[in-house]
Amino acid sequence: DVQLVESGGALVQPGGSLRLSCAASGFTVSDTYMSWLRQAPGKGLEWVSVIYAGGSTYYADFVKGRFTISRDNSKNTLSLQMNRLVIEDTAVYYCAKDRLSGGLFDYWGQGTLVTVSS
Amino acid sequence: DIVMTQSPESLAVSLGERATINCKSGRSLLYSSNNKNYLAWYQQKPGQSPKLLIYWASSRESGVPDRFSGSGSGTDFTLTISSLQAEDVAIYYCQQYYSTPPWTFGQGTKVEI
Numbered sequence: 001d002v003q004l005v006e007s008g009g010a011l012v013q014p015g016g017s018l019r020l021s022c023a024a025s026g027f028t029v030s031d032t033y034m035s036w037l038r039q040a041p042g043k044g045l046e047w048v049s050v051i052y053a054g055g056s057t058y059y060a061d062f063v064k065g066r067f068t069i070s071r072d073n074s075k076n077t078l079s080l081q082m083n084r085l086v087i088e089d090t091a092v093y094y095c096a097k098d099r100l101s102g103g104l105f106d107y108w109g110q111g112t113l114v115t116v117s118s
Numbered sequence: 119d120i121v122m123t124q125s126p127e128s129l130a131v132s133l134g135e136r137a138t139i140n141c142k143s144g145r146s147l148l149y150s151s152n153n154k155n156y157l158a159w160y161q162q163k164p165g166q167s168p169k170l171l172i173y174w175a176s177s178r179e180s181g182v183p184d185r186f187s188g189s190g191s192g193t194d195f196t197l198t199i200s201s202l203q204a205e206d207v208a209i210y211y212c213q214q215y216y217s218t219p220p221w222t223f224g225q226g227t228k229v230e231i
Binding site for chain 1: 156158160162167168169170173179211213214215216218219220221222223224225226
């Protein structure tokens, strides 16, 4: 069975950094697109970043230059390095598997909470 | 970016009655080469992660009850719950996956009893 388990969420001060991880099982992360999405408290869903099977990466404008997505094929994990965090980055962050390699998210993790506050 | 607009923001439906949620995209999601609409619907129950319900605008995900159906084409789409059950209380999101990222969501519709 496909399973995604995020970790790394924490309380961090504005301007700080944090690294999120997503452990995958039941499939190989390098065989498909993998995305990070987020949901601010009481708000809707936002796509954040994707890494393609071939390794190309894309980011939403609001995180471009601050966040970096990567994967570790040997560990079958996905990561999100978040730098220069701002209060508006406060959200539950989900990793998600892409079915079509084109933005259709068929499996989601349980999410990890990132709180940016002084 | 493709803007997705859902309506209504919330609705209350009696058990066994029909619930209808609308989603409008800022550009056509119909890809002419394969005649597919790149539109999905997700369900998010309280305290849970989103779950894929419908893709290609009208294809039901495996295991999703047949009371859920999707329709529409181009820029206008609808999610219908034909006979609302208590376990259907959730927020429903439409999402476009047309072309390259960013992939965008509607703001969500809260369905209550």
